[in-house]
Amino acid sequence: MKSYDEYCPIAMGAEAIGDRWTPLVLRELICGSERFSEIHRGIPRMSKTLLVQRLKQLERLGILERRPGPTYHLTPAGLDLEGVVWGMGLWAMQWLFGDPAKEHLDGAHLIWRVRQRIIPERLPQRRTVLRFDFPGASRGKCIWLLLDPEGSSVCDRDEGFDVDLRVTADIVEFMRVWAGRSTWRDAIEAGKLRLEGPRALTRDFPNWFALSPFAESKAAS
Amino acid sequence: MKSYDEYCPIAMGAEAIGDRWTPLVLRELICGSERFSEIHRGIPRMSKTLLVQRLKQLERLGILERRPGPTYHLTPAGLDLEGVVWGMGLWAMQWLFGDPAKEHLDGAHLIWRVRQRIIPERLPQRRTVLRFDFPGASRGKCIWLLLDPEGSSVCDRDEGFDVDLRVTADIVEFMRVWAGRSTWRDAIEAGKLRLEGPRALTRDFPNWFALSPFAESKAAS
DNA sequence: CGGGATCCTTGACGATACTG
DNA sequence: CAGTATCGTCAAGGATCCCG
Numbered sequence: 001m002k003s004y005d006e007y008c009p010i011a012m013g014a015e016a017i018g019d020r021w022t023p024l025v026l027r028e029l030i031c032g033s034e035r036f037s038e039i040h041r042g043i044p045r046m047s048k049t050l051l052v053q054r055l056k057q058l059e060r061l062g063i064l065e066r067r068p069g070p071t072y073h074l075t076p077a078g079l080d081l082e083g084v085v086w087g088m089g090l091w092a093m094q095w096l097f098g099d100p101a102k103e104h105l106d107g108a109h110l111i112w113r114v115r116q117r118i119i120p121e122r123l124p125q126r127r128t129v130l131r132f133d134f135p136g137a138s139r140g141k142c143i144w145l146l147l148d149p150e151g152s153s154v155c156d157r158d159e160g161f162d163v164d165l166r167v168t169a170d171i172v173e174f175m176r177v178w179a180g181r182s183t184w185r186d187a188i189e190a191g192k193l194r195l196e197g198p199r200a201l202t203r204d205f206p207n208w209f210a211l212s213p214f215a216e217s218k219a220a221s
Numbered sequence: 222m223k224s225y226d227e228y229c230p231i232a233m234g235a236e237a238i239g240d241r242w243t244p245l246v247l248r249e250l251i252c253g254s255e256r257f258s259e260i261h262r263g264i265p266r267m268s269k270t271l272l273v274q275r276l277k278q279l280e281r282l283g284i285l286e287r288r289p290g291p292t293y294h295l296t297p298a299g300l301d302l303e304g305v306v307w308g309m310g311l312w313a314m315q316w317l318f319g320d321p322a323k324e325h326l327d328g329a330h331l332i333w334r335v336r337q338r339i340i341p342e343r344l345p346q347r348r349t350v351l352r353f354d355f356p357g358a359s360r361g362k363c364i365w366l367l368l369d370p371e372g373s374s375v376c377d378r379d380e381g382f383d384v385d386l387r388v389t390a391d392i393v394e395f396m397r398v399w400a401g402r403s404t405w406r407d408a409i410e411a412g413k414l415r416l417e418g419p420r421a422l423t424r425d426f427p428n429w430f431a432l433s434p435f436a437e438s439k440a441a442s
Numbered sequence: 443c444g445g446g447a448t449c450c451t452t453g454a455c456g457a458t459a460c461t462g
Numbered sequence: 463c464a465g466t467a468t469c470g471t472c473a474a475g476g477a478t479c480c481c482g
Contacts, residue, residue, distance in 0.1 A: 004245065005266060007325035007396055009435050012317050013309035014244040020474085023235040024225065036444055045226060047476055052445060062316070070444070077316040084312050087305045088234030095283070095298040096233050104228035175228055214230050241454085257464055268456055273465065291464075 016061050017081065021046050025054050026085050029064060029078065031116055031213075034071040041112055086213075093214045100175045107132060107140030107171060110178070112154050117209040120149050128201065131163045134171035147208065165197035165205065180215030237282050238302065242267050246275050247306050250285060250299065252337055252434075255292040262333055307434075314435045321396045328353060328361030328392060329377050331399070338430040341370050349422065352384040355392035368429065386418035386426065401436030 004011040017023060021043065028042040040051055055072060058064045063078040074081075111132055130145040146153050146161065173192035176182040184206045187193035195202040225232040238244060242264065249263040261272055276293060279285045284299040295302075332353055351366040367374050367382065394413035397403040405427045408414040416423040 003324070004242075005324040006245070006264075006330070007321045007400070008245075008248070009310035009313040009318055010244055010248050010306060013313035016313060016317060017309070018239055018241070018244060020239070021225075023231055023239060024227070024229075027229070027231050040444095043227075048445075049447095049477090050475060053475090080312060080316065084305065084308045085231060087308050088238070089230035091302060091305050092230040092234035092237065095301065096237060097230055100228045103224065103226040109227070179228070261464095269465075270457090270467095271455065 013084075016063070017084070019054065019057070021050060022054055022058070023085055023088065025051065025058065026063075026078070026081055027089075029072060029074050030082050030085060033116075034069075034073065036070065036072070039072070042116070044106075044109055089214055090217055093217050097179070097214075099181065100172055100179075102138055104175065105134070105136065105138045105171050107134040107137040107143045108154070108156050109140065110134075110171065110175060111140070111143045111145055113212070114178070114209055115145060115152050115154050117211070117213075118147070118152055119207075119209060120152075122204075122207050122209075123147050123149050123152075124201070124204070125149065128164045129161045130165045130167060133166070133168045134174070135168075137171045163197075165195065165201045167193070167195055167205075169193045178212050178215070180211055180217075234305075237284070238305070240275065240278070242271060243275055243279070244306055244309065246272065246279065247284075247299070247302055248310075250293060250295050251303050251306060254337075255290075255294065257291065257293070260293065263337070265327075265330055310435055311438055314438050318400070318435075320402065321393055321400075323359055325396065326355070326357065326359045326392050328355040328358040328364045329375070330361065331355075331392065331396060332361070332364045332366055332375050334433070335399070335430055336366060336373050336375050338432070338434075339368070339373055340428075340430060341373075343425075343428050343430075344368050344370050344373075345422070345425070346370065349385045350382045351386045351388060354387070354389045355395070356389075358392045384418075386416065386422045388414070388416055388426075390414045399433050399436070401432055401438075 003015060017026065024043050024046070025039065028039045031042070033039045033042055036051070036055075040046070040048060043051070055064065055066070058078070059066055061077075062075055063081065065073050065075050067073060124147065128147040130147065132143045132145065134141050134143075140156060142156070144155050144157075144159065144161070146155075169187070170192040173182060173187045173190070177184055177187050177193075184193065188195070195205055225236060238247065245264050245267070246260065249260045252263070254260045254263055257272070257276075260276075261267070261269060264272070276285065276287070279299070280287055282298075283296055284302065286294050286296050288294060345368065349368040351368065353364045353366065355362050355364075361377060363377070365376050365378075365380065365382070365384075367376075390408070391413040394403060394408045394411070398405055398408050398414075405414065409416070416426060
């Protein structure tokens with residue numbers, strides 16, 4: 001893609017971060033992903049080839065820094081982009097955001113993002129295995145989440161662990177809760193979310209992770 | 222261009238305003254352009270066909286409104302984008318912006334933007350014709366600016382009017398002043414800007430228009 | 443895991459001509 | 463002036479395979 005060839009800061013900013021997928025790459029970095037595979041899991045529909053290209057350009061522009069590992073870290077210039085990227089999100093939250101559509105109903109992606117928002121100190125002391133069932137999902141109808149204060153992981157196949165807590169949900173409603181458009185309580189009372197397991201787990205479940213970073217801001221539609 | 226298919230406000234925001242050229246279209250609307258040709262003159266390197274498409278999408282998204290005339294006006298949602306678009310510009314101003322490069326040296330585009338920033342009340346009462354000569358420009362080496370409190374215009378051909386004030390300048394330096402990286406005084410003292418005409422005009426010239434909206438913010442490099 | 447190298451498709455875009 | 467219509471090009475990027 002060619003340059004705008006305009007001596008204008010807006011044009012330059014748009015050239016730097018306006019390429020397709022780039023705002024999502026920045027989102028992942030801002031949210032704390034550091035490794036290539038981690039970033040990629042956060043943007044599963046982006047090809048690896050393209051992610052490599054985008055990371056390189058961001059590095060060239062001084063927005064991120066590649067360190068041995070390899071890991072990727074935002075530079076001061078990159079950290080300063082948080083306001084811009086979040087501004088886009090807040091704007092969209094207010095003016096465009098609605099309930100999820102069919103194309104959004106990916107259980108694996110959803111739980112991966114839930115995992116990003118885990119608050120480790122609040123997890124049970126011992127490893128706990130959750131199984132999510134989303135009958136209405138387009139992809140990722142059945143997802144396992146292994147909670148561990150030392151590091152949690154998501155997978156989409158039965159690895160043979162005993163399931164401690166089973167979550168069966170209408171994925172649309174789960175996403176609405178995630179986005180701040182509904183609540184766990186309402187979802188459960190409406191019969192759209194069912195938690196099966198020891199009382200201690202079903203009770204604490206909502207506290208293990210925060211909702212979407214945008215959940216608090218107000219939506220329009 | 223296909224959708225990201227993510228249930229994420231950042232993805233939605235990026236889809237809405239992240240298309241190529243769209244931030245520049247928004248810039249023109251925010252700066253007050255209303256007519257098609259006016260918007261197009263502000264983004265001369267964009268094709269008309271594409272501008273039509275972008276305007277249509279922005280209308281579909283509820284960001285702008287088309288009224289008879291035809292004229293284009295930002296809706297409340299569109300006005301609310303000003304912070305995001307300006308945020309991109311401010312970020313780029315701080316981290317990427319430098320002196321203009323060869324591809325930027327378009328005298329016609331420069332004077333068009335100067336015209337956008339005219340403060341009508343400060344203009345001379347009678348029509349005044351300026352001629353700009355930019356020997357170092359890549360395009361638009363010679364531009365006429367007709368000042369009139371009722372409405373000013375730019376053209377790139379001699380329409381036969383008598384020139385009241387002649388401005389000869391190193392276009393790089395003129396753009397640096399415009400961007401807040403130099404001053405009229407420094408430019409004149411360095412011999413990079415020469416004003417020829419009645420004393421009253423050469424004296425008031427700097428007051429007729431404001432500099433770039435980003436001129437006050439600090440640049441890095 | 444973290445990419446590099448190729449091939450191939452599609453659609454975004456520019457140029458041009460035309461219209462009310 | 464403010465578009466519409468058509469056509470051709472080119473490059474962005476998806477898919478696949480490979481590598482250390």
